[in-house]
Amino acid sequence: MMRSGRNLASSELRAIQLDVPHSPASAATLEKTLKAMSDTVGAAAVFATDEDRDAYSDHFPIDPQRHRPYAAVAPTTAEQVQALVRVAAANRVPIWTVSRGKNLGYGTAAPVVAGSIILDLSRMKKIEVDVENATVLLEPGVGFYDLYDYLQTRNIPLMLSVPGNSWGSVIGNALDRGLGYTPYGEHTRNLCGLEVVLPDGDIVRTGMGAMPNSPSWQLHRFGYGPAWDQLFVQSNFGIVTKAGMWLMPQPEIIRGFDVEMDRMEDLGPLIDAIGPLRREGILLQSPTIGNWFRAANILTTRKQWTDKPGSLTDDVISAIRKQFGLGWWGVSLRVYGRETVVQANMDILEKALKAINPMSMKPFSWRPGEPFAPTQGGWMGVPMTFPMQSANWFGGRGGHIGFSPVLTQSGKLALEQFQRTYARYKEFGMDYQASFAFGERHMLNVNAVLLNLDDPQFMKRVDPFLRTLIADARQHGYGEYRAHIDYMDVVADCYDYNNHALRRLNERIKDALDPAGILAPGKSGIWPSAYRKERKA
């Protein structure tokens, strides 16, 4: 028996029991491919035990069987990535790239096509900071914590923007269009110059990087001619092995207000108060309005409040809100920069907020070097993981899956979308968590559908629920900005102008760049010709 101070109780295990993966390649081909990959990177960088397959599967799954990989390989250089891609292409074995494989809520490290080989870039961790120009050139294995520690230990006065789960890769998050909370919160917009391995093993640098001696690869986004950076975002056209990112010069001061609004219908006026300030540039950050549950499910568990199935009732919601002092909606607004400019913008912000009669409006102020509450760190670009405590809402094994349609900044239309969605949550017996995250012109309605992996009956409702939400949104012209691997096809299907002209264009590019169809088939609903019959929508 295991000699340990404490045995692992069976109830504690995640215990995702899986069968062998179903690869589109034959067992003999997979074995031959893995042997060739092992010869390329060394046996110590090839992982093909059942435990490895579990570890690289989706950990917030509706059906963990559906996306189990065959193996994983961890290169350390772009040259190794090129060699591995050539091996995969020669054997026509699908590979799925992850930067660090922590994309929880969107598939973790798991591929769309079960039996793919995961190309895990976790071990590519080079960081080159240009302090004067406030840029960094990163490899995909660099996590937010790695980069934060790098800047802090060297006293470099540059600030990150981090997502609510900062465990993952800086590049990976930007390539999936992840969000943060500072003026640099639309992470994909911070990309400036990529190095990409193409599906035939060729390697290309985009923008000014196409000039071997350019000093401005990380300074000028577009280069000359077509700008390709966004073609490698949420796509399966290449493997990003380096990316330039802009970082925010540390501001002199950050000020703002933490605002709570009491009633459901306050969402509309709150959006209409913030939207003009965001469009005008008074607010440069990406404010995120969250409902009461988004804050509360980190702090408590469901069983402390009710043992009734179905959506939380109004009396329970009132009790939880009262306990934690939460409005139905809350938002943290922050103004960054030189103190005199910040003061002027704060005056405008305060006036706009007071006009909508908030339940509470707590001022915030911080200068670099001052202490701060860890829960406030997101607005200073300090990485965090505590929001993921929501996975424990049902008390056992949990998780979440995103549903995130792109809205306009209209309070009226957003309120209507909320009301439709909230009614569906009640219909399917789900607890409603949502946020409304401002872009410069648009708004992302990021819903996190909390999962109870210990309740099979609950889990059976999740897939029809998500498909209903996607269909409802589609009726109003709202498509998602990002999707879990289970929903990439159904989301792509919404973007169907002129008989799916965009999808047809994507797949013409896919077939041209990746004739063997090996690189992440099915990613974002883009299927190479060899796999097109696998499309689920």
Added chain:
Amino acid sequence: MRQLILVAVASLVSITAHAADPDGKQLFQQKCAMCHGPVGMGTGLLARRMKPEVAQLEKRDDLSAAYVERAARIGILNMPPITRGDVTDAQLTSIAQYLSKGKP
């Protein structure tokens, strides 16, 4: 079924006592502290199941190296398994030795 496999695998884990690894603390900071540091998700959730003052793994005195390694590789409750691409076997051994304070 999975539990039986775990017991079988766990029985193969080396029980040799190791000296504390000087890299273990640094590796813990790099690989684990984001969740198991003072305000991480792991610490927050463990504080619901044990005394909060020992919810940080570094403050525990009941961890064995074998337990830490198995927990990391297979995951517990809301903790996903840690892949070997992210943390090598050798690195995990160092971390486990650091957290177990010498217990095998």
